[in-house]
Each structure stands twice: as C-alpha cells, then as structure tokens.
Amino acid sequence: MKIEQKKIDEAVQTITGYGGHGILNCVQCGACSAVCPGVKAGFSLLCRNLIRHLLNGELEEIIEDPSSWGCQACNRCTEICPQDVRPQEVVFAFRRYQANEMAFSTSAVTSQMNLYETGHAVFTDARELRKKVGLPAEPPTSAYNEKAQREIQALINSGPMGELGLF
Amino acid sequence: MAKVGVYVCHCGSNIAGVIDVEAVRDFAATLPDVVIARKDLFMCSDSGQEMVKQDVRDGLVDRVVVAACTPRTHEPIFRAAIEKAGLNKYLFEMANIRDQASWVHGHDHEGATEKAKKVVASAVAKARYLESLEDKYVDVTDAALVIGGGIGGISAALELANMGHKTYLVEKQPSIGGVMAQLDKTFPTNDCSACILTPMMVEAYNHPNIETMTYSEVDDVSGYIGNFTVKVRQKQTYVDWAKCTGCGDCATKCPAKTPDEFNAGLSERRAAFIMFPQAVPKKAVIDMAHCLNCAGREIGTIPKVNAKTGKQILAPCEKVCPANAIDRSIAHDPKGAIKEIEVGSIVVATGYKVMEKEWFKEMAPSSPNVITALQLERLISATGPTEGKLLRPSDHQKPKTLTFVSCMGSRDKKFHTYCSRFCCMYMIKQARLLKEKYPDLVINMHFIDVRTAGKDYDEYYTGARNMGINFFKGKVGGLEMLPEDKLRVLAYDMESATNIEYESDLVILATAVELPEDATSLAQKLGLQFCGSKFFRELHPKLGPVETSTEGLFLAGCCQGPKDIPDTVSQAKGAAAAAAVPLAQGKVKIEPIISEVRTEVCSGCGICVPLCPYKAISMREFGGELRAHIEISACKGCGVCTSACPSAAIVLHGYEEDQIFAQIAALTA
Known part of the structure; x- marks a missing residue:
C-alpha cells in the first residue's frame, strides 16, 4: 500500500461530510470491534477495521464491501469507544457514501424495496401464523394500510433516498 | 520624562508565525515617550538581552518594555538583565503577546497583531509611570515539611535531612510506606518491594534530623517561603x-x-x-x-x-x-491533637490512588474474580491475604486462565484522557512473576499498545513474550459473567482483524491513576493549583517540574502526575534540592510588589483587616490613633485592601493608580 495524503484527506472529508465527525479521534484501540455483533458475524470491515481502511485513504477500494450493511445500529461501539469516535456514525457515513455512489449490496437493495413497499425494511408475511395463535391476521401497521404506504412512499420520494432512483 | 525602550520578540515562530512583529515594532515607535523600538528573533537569548543592556548602558532608555512570551517565566530574566546594566529592575514591564495574543488567536493573524499593539501600548503607558522599588529580605526558618510518607516523601525527607535540615515527615496513615509498601515486587529488576523500601522507612524514622508524624494530616498552612506556620493534626x-x-x-x-x-x-x-x-x-x-x-x-x-x-x-x-x-x-x-510547626519550605508528595473497578460497568465489576491490579499485587504478595498464593477470590482455587486488561479509565474521554504511564510495566511484571511461579498458567494480555519507555523496560517486555505470555493488540470491550464464576472475555485482535472470545478464571484491570479525594482540600490549604489532568500543577512543565506557583512549595511523585518508582525518587530528590535552597541561603527575598498603608491618609476604619486573605493587616497605634499596618513578609500583593480602602490610603507598589489608569486609557484609546 502506498501512503497518498490526497486520498487520505478525500476519505476523511467524505466521511465527515456524511456525518462521521469523530473519525480522526480514532486511536485504533479496537474496543468497538471487540463488542460489535457484526464483526462477530463475520463482517470484517466494520468499526475499527473500516476506520483503519478509511484512514489509509482506501475509500474507493472498499466501496463494494458489504460489511457496512451488516451494522445493526446497536451502538455498543459508541458506548464503549474511549475517544468519542462514535464508530456507528462512521459506518453510517460510509453507507451514505456507498449509497450515493450506487454501491449497494444486494441485501441493502432488498431491504430498501421492502421499506418502500411495506414500510418495513425487514418484512415477513405472518398472517397465517397470527391466525393460528388467535391474533387478527393483519396487524395495524403500514404493511396492510395502503394510505400509510402512499405516505411513506411520498416521504421517501421527496428525500435523498428518492433521488437515488431505486424505486 | 521617561525614556521607554520597546523590544518585540519573535519567539521563533511562536509569535512571528501569527503576529506581524515588524508592524508591532513600528507601532510601538509612535507611542509617547518611546525612544527606541527594536525586535529580535529571541529576546531572551544572550544577544537579545545584550541589546537591551547596551541601550541601558548607553543611557538611551530608562524604562524597558519587552513584548514577548509571558511574565510567568521570563519576567525575572529581563529584570535581571536590566539590573546588570545598572537600571532598577522594577523599571521593567512585560507585554504578554504570546500567551495572550499569538497562541490564543492563531487563526486570526490580523486580529492578533492588533491586539498585540494594544497590549504593547498598555505596557508602555504603565512603564512611563514606573518607579524604582527595592527588594527586601527576611530570615528563614531552617526546617522543611514533607507531606506524604510514600517512597517520594521518604526520599525527599532523607535528602533534606542528610543536607542537615530539620525535616518533618507527615503521613496520614498510621505507617509510612505508601503504595510501594503494598507492592510485591518492582520492575524491571523484580526487587522485592518491601526489601528495598523497609530499610528506607526505618532510616527515615530513625534519622536524627527527621521527625516523623504518622496518622497525621495538615490542617492549616499560613505564611510564605522561609516562614510557613503549619498546623498538623495527629489524628x-x-x-x-x-x-x-x-x-x-x-x-x-x-x-x-x-x-x-x-x-x-x-x-x-x-x-x-x-x-x-x-x-x-x-x-x-x-x-x-x-x-x-x-x-x-x-x-x-x-x-x-x-x-x-x-x-x-x-x-x-x-x-x-x-x-x-x-x-x-x-x-x-x-x-486528636494539633501541633504547630514552623518551616521554611514544603514538599508535597501525597501520591495517588487507583480507580475502583465499580466505575467500569461493562467489566462485570460485581464478579469477585474481576480485580484491580493493586488487588492482584496483594494477592501475590507474601504479606497479602493468601500469603502469596495465587487463589481467585470467589472459591480460593488456583485459576488456569488469566486476563490482563489495560487502559481502564486511562486514555478514555469518559474518565481520564491521559496515559497512567506505569500500568503497562506493572502488568508485564505481574504476568512475568506469575508465569515464573506457575508455568502452566495461560496469561493473555490485552493492550491498546504496549508502552515501555524507560531504561531496561522494553527488554523486560520482550522477555515476557519469550516466557510464553500472550500479547494481543486491541482493547477489551467487555466481560460477561458465566456459571462457576468464570468470565467471558470479549476482545479483539488488531493484527488479524478478528474478534476474540474466551473464558477466563481471573481478570485483572489496570485502572487509572488519579488523585485521592482529599487532595482538593489539601490544595486549598496549601494554595496548590490543578492542571488539566487534575493533578497538582507544577510551575513549568519542562523547566519547573518540582516548583509550584507558590514560592517555597514543591512537588514530588504521583501527586504531580503518574510516574513509576524511579521517576518518583528522581523527582523527590530534585524537589528536596530545590526546597533546600532557601534553607541554605538563610534569607529570602520579598519582592516589593506589595501593599503599603499611607498612615497619614488612613482613617483607621479597619475595613481592610478582615478582607486580607493572608492575615497580613493589623491595627497599630500611630501618634495615638489606630491605623492599619501591613506586615511585608505576609503580604502577597493581591491588591484586595488597595481596592477596598475607602480613603485610598493603601498603595500597591507596581500597580499604582496612575499606572493602572494609564493602562486602561491605552487599552481603550
């Protein structure tokens, strides 16, 4: 790896621009990765390692990596971080960068489509199961409410998500 | 009419990197009574000082203004310079354009330059009204007080006593020895702590020049360098x-x-x-x-x-x-009982404490098998609760797997941002001692990074690797309590970028070094200040590491900042040497920048008496009337009495009315 200051600056500016303001606080202690369920599940480019690559200026090199979409936003990293990096915000900033460059992982596209159509990023049809346990088949959520769905779609269409042209 | 010389310093790039020094010099040359305005790369250098001295010797100037770093460190230097050239040293005024302009306004070059001009104008305005003042001298009590009987206090006391000065050693615990007495062995030589400390404790206690006062605390301090009166309470x-x-x-x-x-x-x-x-x-x-x-x-x-x-x-x-x-x-x-002692100087060596594990909720503090490193020290000490056998607290069984966690509360914005400095070394020491004694122990050490700066320290660390102790780069994120009093360690290995999980029988937390709670009240009694890390502040981080802003008051050991035994002893001996200076001189100088009552103007109302924070003012009879009198050796020149006097009868030399009004006029012009 070559050290190219221009690329490092660009990566830092991109991430801070998307809300990862604490990235330069990182001293690479690794406490975030020690508690990250995503890292545990095998998404290696999260928290500490993601920040290291970004601080190496490797923004484009890792753009296709799906790890960031494995973040569950549990914020344990932010809680444990001794340097106020707020690693979860860096991960989300990286996601925003990926999204704006149309570098979605397939799992992310599916969940965005779910959100657009049902109002739930993760959605399973549980009507049969609910009937079996004596509950009304359709819970009172946006998934079964066309008016709510139209409102959600209007919101998505008029925000930055809509500008991506996914829907 | 005054002949004022203005000398503007670049301070390398410290000032010139922000402030247009040439413009400040040009501006200074236009000020009233300024006859010379010069600049130099370093005014405090030999050539810079010589420039000022030559102008004085040539009779060109009789008031000197140096616009430079800070009077805190450099005022004495320039005063001495003009004194050597034959001018009264109090005909000097410093314009603080580094600490109060270039350093704090680094982002605004133009604004900083304008501010520097104002500061210089104000200094010149005051300089025009400066008057010659004379130093006074008072006798010194040839005795020293050392507060704190740990290795720092003992070292300082022995040093002072061996120089022939009567020394009081005050310790709040029933015994001297401090934290070092609690330690098992000491890095990097693995000397038994008690074996090297106990003889020193005995030597100090039996020294003819040392009066040891244990189970005692400082109750009150009054006076000044050379003549402190200290009330010590023996509990x-x-x-x-x-x-x-x-x-x-x-x-x-x-x-x-x-x-x-x-x-x-x-x-x-x-x-x-x-x-x-x-x-x-x-x-x-x-x-x-x-x-x-x-x-x-x-x-x-x-x-x-x-x-x-x-x-x-x-x-x-x-x-x-x-x-x-x-x-x-x-x-x-x-x-208890109060004993009043008189001393000429004081060394503060009150030490530190380590944070308790309860602060770290993610580290399963309720588990008896999570302990601090100081607790482990007692567990492996022959005088400890298990007589040196490594038995874990929950069931008194020998653990098989040990985990060391570094930086608990240190280098952490939630607690202390500083590095506690000696944890890496003592953790390695504990691991080495245990591995030597129990070779079958699995010892895992987790560090953000291993810091072993010090003589023979890194060799001690690499030696530990050779002994089969496992090192991981990466901070432990948490501990989880498991059945049978085991703990699950949630860690991370930086090098392979993978997380680590394993079960451990005993987890040792290297918790941060900090001042004990009672340090605040001691600081108030002594007039000590705190630094940003909440340790006692030394006079200068590099050049005044044992002095404080109060003359005659010195610091040694961890109360000034985390340090290991060799550094503590070095600093203690340094503090002792500095504390011995006034005792050896026999006299101390009283700067004339103190208040004086103009008896003929004083109405004898007595308002000033209770206001004086140094108890320097009393009412005395002058020509049959009671008038205020200021004891020069007690006055610190704070100016409270001067500003409160309804008759304007009290003058604060060096800050007289015409001088201050001239400064205000210059600043608001």
Whole structure:
C-alpha cells in the first residue's frame, strides 16, 4: 500500500461530510470491534477495521464491501469507544457514501424495496401464523394500510433516498 | 520624562508565525515617550538581552518594555538583565503577546497583531509611570515539611535531612510506606518491594534530623517561603504510642471487622489494628468508626465492676495489651491533637490512588474474580491475604486462565484522557512473576499498545513474550459473567482483524491513576493549583517540574502526575534540592510588589483587616490613633485592601493608580 495524503484527506472529508465527525479521534484501540455483533458475524470491515481502511485513504477500494450493511445500529461501539469516535456514525457515513455512489449490496437493495413497499425494511408475511395463535391476521401497521404506504412512499420520494432512483 | 525602550520578540515562530512583529515594532515607535523600538528573533537569548543592556548602558532608555512570551517565566530574566546594566529592575514591564495574543488567536493573524499593539501600548503607558522599588529580605526558618510518607516523601525527607535540615515527615496513615509498601515486587529488576523500601522507612524514622508524624494530616498552612506556620493534626489513635510495642495482641482480640485497606479490600482487618507487619512506626490504632465499644467501654467512661469478682470489666483490647497502652477510661479527644510547626519550605508528595473497578460497568465489576491490579499485587504478595498464593477470590482455587486488561479509565474521554504511564510495566511484571511461579498458567494480555519507555523496560517486555505470555493488540470491550464464576472475555485482535472470545478464571484491570479525594482540600490549604489532568500543577512543565506557583512549595511523585518508582525518587530528590535552597541561603527575598498603608491618609476604619486573605493587616497605634499596618513578609500583593480602602490610603507598589489608569486609557484609546 502506498501512503497518498490526497486520498487520505478525500476519505476523511467524505466521511465527515456524511456525518462521521469523530473519525480522526480514532486511536485504533479496537474496543468497538471487540463488542460489535457484526464483526462477530463475520463482517470484517466494520468499526475499527473500516476506520483503519478509511484512514489509509482506501475509500474507493472498499466501496463494494458489504460489511457496512451488516451494522445493526446497536451502538455498543459508541458506548464503549474511549475517544468519542462514535464508530456507528462512521459506518453510517460510509453507507451514505456507498449509497450515493450506487454501491449497494444486494441485501441493502432488498431491504430498501421492502421499506418502500411495506414500510418495513425487514418484512415477513405472518398472517397465517397470527391466525393460528388467535391474533387478527393483519396487524395495524403500514404493511396492510395502503394510505400509510402512499405516505411513506411520498416521504421517501421527496428525500435523498428518492433521488437515488431505486424505486 | 521617561525614556521607554520597546523590544518585540519573535519567539521563533511562536509569535512571528501569527503576529506581524515588524508592524508591532513600528507601532510601538509612535507611542509617547518611546525612544527606541527594536525586535529580535529571541529576546531572551544572550544577544537579545545584550541589546537591551547596551541601550541601558548607553543611557538611551530608562524604562524597558519587552513584548514577548509571558511574565510567568521570563519576567525575572529581563529584570535581571536590566539590573546588570545598572537600571532598577522594577523599571521593567512585560507585554504578554504570546500567551495572550499569538497562541490564543492563531487563526486570526490580523486580529492578533492588533491586539498585540494594544497590549504593547498598555505596557508602555504603565512603564512611563514606573518607579524604582527595592527588594527586601527576611530570615528563614531552617526546617522543611514533607507531606506524604510514600517512597517520594521518604526520599525527599532523607535528602533534606542528610543536607542537615530539620525535616518533618507527615503521613496520614498510621505507617509510612505508601503504595510501594503494598507492592510485591518492582520492575524491571523484580526487587522485592518491601526489601528495598523497609530499610528506607526505618532510616527515615530513625534519622536524627527527621521527625516523623504518622496518622497525621495538615490542617492549616499560613505564611510564605522561609516562614510557613503549619498546623498538623495527629489524628486520635486511642492507643498510647509511647507505650505501644507493636505486638499486635489488641488486633488478635478485637472482634470488629472491616475491609482491610492495605490489602485493597481483599481481606478484613480489625478495628484495633497495625497497618501491616513491616509498619514504621509499628504502632496500633483503634479505628473508632468501626469499634464496637465492647463491654460498653465507650471512650472516656468508667468501667463497670464485676459484682462477683470485684474486678473491672474491660474491653478485650484493653485487657490484652501487655504494655497498658490502651486505656478507654481516658476521655481522648476524637479530633486528636494539633501541633504547630514552623518551616521554611514544603514538599508535597501525597501520591495517588487507583480507580475502583465499580466505575467500569461493562467489566462485570460485581464478579469477585474481576480485580484491580493493586488487588492482584496483594494477592501475590507474601504479606497479602493468601500469603502469596495465587487463589481467585470467589472459591480460593488456583485459576488456569488469566486476563490482563489495560487502559481502564486511562486514555478514555469518559474518565481520564491521559496515559497512567506505569500500568503497562506493572502488568508485564505481574504476568512475568506469575508465569515464573506457575508455568502452566495461560496469561493473555490485552493492550491498546504496549508502552515501555524507560531504561531496561522494553527488554523486560520482550522477555515476557519469550516466557510464553500472550500479547494481543486491541482493547477489551467487555466481560460477561458465566456459571462457576468464570468470565467471558470479549476482545479483539488488531493484527488479524478478528474478534476474540474466551473464558477466563481471573481478570485483572489496570485502572487509572488519579488523585485521592482529599487532595482538593489539601490544595486549598496549601494554595496548590490543578492542571488539566487534575493533578497538582507544577510551575513549568519542562523547566519547573518540582516548583509550584507558590514560592517555597514543591512537588514530588504521583501527586504531580503518574510516574513509576524511579521517576518518583528522581523527582523527590530534585524537589528536596530545590526546597533546600532557601534553607541554605538563610534569607529570602520579598519582592516589593506589595501593599503599603499611607498612615497619614488612613482613617483607621479597619475595613481592610478582615478582607486580607493572608492575615497580613493589623491595627497599630500611630501618634495615638489606630491605623492599619501591613506586615511585608505576609503580604502577597493581591491588591484586595488597595481596592477596598475607602480613603485610598493603601498603595500597591507596581500597580499604582496612575499606572493602572494609564493602562486602561491605552487599552481603550
């Protein structure tokens, strides 16, 4: 790896621009990765390692990596971080960068489509199961409410998500 | 008319990197009474000082203004320079354009330059009105006080005593020794801590020039360099130390139990106790907060008499003491006794404490098998609760897997941002001692990074790797309690970028070094300041590491910042040398920048007397009337009396009315 200051600056500016303001606080202690369920599940480019690559200026090199979409936003990293990096915000900033460059992982596209159509990023049809346990088949959520769905779609269409042209 | 010379300093790029020095110089040249305005790369250098001196010798200037770094460090330098050239040294004024302009306005070059001009104008305005003043001298009490009886305090006291100065060594615990007495062995040579410390404790205690006052605390300090009056409170021991032989019989019979501070809470001690086997002095104390007053033997009461035997019913401690040192019939004053001592200088060596594990909620602090490194130190010490055997607290079984966690509360914005400096080394020491003793132990050490700067320190660390101790780069994120008192360690290996999870029997937290709670009240009594890391502030981080902003008051050891034993001893000897200077000189200089009462104007109202924070003002008779009088050796020149006097009868030399008004006029012009 070559050290190219221009690329490092660009990566830092991109991430801070998307809300990862604490990235330069990182001293690479690794406490975030020690508690990250995503890292545990095998998404290696999260928290500490993601920040290291970004601080190496490797923004484009890792753009296709799906790890960031494995973040569950549990914020344990932010809680444990001794340097106020707020690693979860860096991960989300990286996601925003990926999204704006149309570098979605397939799992992310599916969940965005779910959100657009049902109002739930993760959605399973549980009507049969609910009937079996004596509950009304359709819970009172946006998934079964066309008016709510139209409102959600209007919101998505008029925000930055809509500008991506996914829907 | 004054002839003012203005000298503007670049301070390398410290000032010139922000401020347009040339523009400030040009501006200064236009100010009233300024006859010369020069600049230099470093005004404090030999050539810079020579420039000023030559102008004085040539009779060109009779008032000097240097616009430079800060009077805190450099005012004495320039005063000395003009004095050498033959000018009264108080005809000098400093314009602080580094600390108060270039450093704080680094982002605004133009604004900083304008501010520097104003600061210079104000200094020049004052300089025009400066008057010659003369230093005064007072005699010094040839004695020193060392507060804190740890390795730092003992080293400083021995040094002062060996130089021939009477030294008082005050320690709040019943014994001297400090934290070092709690340690098992010391890095990087693995000397037994007690073996090297105990002889020094004994030497200090028996030294003809040292008066050791243990179980004592500083209650009040007044005075100034050369003549401090200190009230030391010897806390109530409830044991006659003149009689106590240190046999410890009272501790064996006392039924009241409380966590033993010396064993970091890992065992219990009695209310009547001797601090530890090698205590110096080896004397018993009754800790009244935990005493049960057996047999109704409240302090100061007459014992009941057994109707059958006719004998007095005594508490076990009294009954067992073979030296008759415990007599609960005496109405001991619970506040103890105050002793007033006079000293010329004071060394503060009050040490540190480590954070308790309870602060770290993610580290399963409720598990008995999560301990601090100081607790491990007691666990492996021959004088500790297990007599040196490594047994984990929950079940007293030997652990198989040990985990060391670094940087708990250090380098952490939630607690302390500083590095506690010696944790890496003591963790490696503990790991090495344990691996030597129990080669089958699995020892995993987790570091953000290993910091082993110091003579023979890195070799000590690489040696530990060779002994089969496992090192991981990556901070531990958490601990989870598992059945059978085991702990799951959630860690991370930086090098392979994978997380680590395993079960451990005993987890040791290297918790941060910080000042004890009572440091704040001591600071208030002594007039000590705190630095950003909440340790006592030294005069200058590089050039005044043992001095403080109060003359005659010096710092040594961890109270000034985390440091290991070699650094503490070095600093203590340095502090002792500095503290001996006024004692050796026999006289100290009183700067004339103090207040003086113009007796003929004073109305004798007495308003100033209670306002003076240094108790320097009293009412005295002058020509049959009571008038205020200021004791020059006690006055610090704070100016409170000057500003409060309704008759404007008090002058603060160096800050006289015309001088201050001239400054204000220049700043608001």
